[in-house]
Amino acid sequence: MFQLLNIAVHFLQRQFRSLPAPTASYAGRTVIVTGANGGLGLEAARHFTRLGAARLILACRSTERGEAAKADIEQSLLLTDSLHTGTVIEVWPLDLCSFDSVRAFCRRADKELERLDVLLANAAMLAIDGVQMAEGYEMQVTTNVISNFLMVLMLLPLMRRTAGRWNVEPSVSVVSSEMHFFTRFVEKNQPRIFECFRPGGAMFERYGTTKLLDILVVQELAERLDASSAGSSPIVVNTANPGLCKSSLFRHVNMVVRAALGLVMFVMARTMEHGSRALLAAAAAGRESHGRYVDSGTVDDPSSFVMSEEGKAVQKRVWAELMEILEGIEPGVTANVTQSSS
Numbered sequence: 285m286f287q288l289l290n291i292a293v294h295f296l297q298r299q300f301r302s303l304p305a306p307t308a309s310y311a312g313r314t315v316i317v318t319g320a321n322g323g324l325g326l327e328a329a330r331h332f333t334r335l336g337a338a339r340l341i342l343a344c345r346s347t348e349r350g351e352a353a354k355a356d357i358e359q360s361l362l363l364t365d366s367l368h369t370g371t372v373i374e375v376w377p378l379d380l381c382s383f384d385s386v387r388a389f390c391r392r393a394d395k396e397l398e399r400l401d402v403l404l405a406n407a408a409m410l411a412i413d414g415v416q417m418a419e420g421y422e423m424q425v426t427t428n429v430i431s432n433f434l435m436v437l438m439l440l441p442l443m444r445r446t447a448g449r450w451n452v453e454p455s456v457s458v459v460s461s462e463m464h465f466f467t468r469f470v471e472k473n474q475p476r477i478f479e480c481f482r483p484g485g486a487m488f489e490r491y492g493t494t495k496l497l498d499i500l501v502v503q504e505l506a507e508r509l510d511a512s513s514a515g516s517s518p519i520v521v522n523t524a525n526p527g528l529c530k531s532s533l534f535r536h537v538n539m540v541v542r543a544a545l546g547l548v549m550f551v552m553a554r555t556m557e558h559g560s561r562a563l564l565a566a567a568a569a570g571r572e573s574h575g576r577y578v579d580s581g582t583v584d585d586p587s588s589f590v591m592s593e594e595g596k597a598v599q600k601r602v603w604a605e606l607m608e609i610l611e612g613i614e615p616g617v618t619a620n621v622t623q624s625s626s
Contacts, residue, residue, distance in 0.1 A: 383614075
């Protein structure tokens, strides 16, 4: 009970913090934002455009909605007289429920992009009612974890080339959540963790569990990238928590839950623009944030479980299982982690 109280107090302190508008320049940089057709992804993309990104890829499941988001960004910046940045905005299809879609997206990026400076892995889904499957796993696990890291690993060579050619420090930010504090993660007690996700399991906690998995995988990825680069990876990877925001994330939950959340959202939730500032802060956080959890724009500690000896042991298991899955999807992809930056 005392631990939960501490978590709640910490959350409230972060939630009501005012986040400064991002100011870092992205002139000459190429940025990918997934889930960019609405919500936090759209607002983050708007900021990257305002800050001068040379090329911005809106990665969206629906290209029609992606084109609408592109038009929205361009129109809003015209109205504020800010569309002088020269940003080339493109809409590319990406469906994280489909491994083939992820692979096609990454191969296109490797072929068509000269550089990749920022990968903001924002797309996610939340569902607590029933079980929907995608690629043999419960859909939230496929979308929020497996496909996300398939994408990250497939794009690592492009980001390494970017670092070497332009002497920059590309960044990968995987959007996480304070919900990872509250999941019991009961699957960790089973011999094969990911097998528990096909199908069924603790659905009410599943979103928080996927965000916990994201944190564990990013921590392990950071360690392994450093180990393959003489102790200092040319690519920074972190997780980013935007806090509770008035997004469409809860669209897949039932009306009773949405009604219960209504008052909380009205009183406490950040606007999507305000929350997106936390994502920009993580993307620009630099070496200090490598492998870390960036909460509302500040590098912070994740849950006590993540930092415990048990958490570290589970992290190794999660990594090994996920790499086995990814290798089955795209043979050779796991070698991208240990590839030298030469």
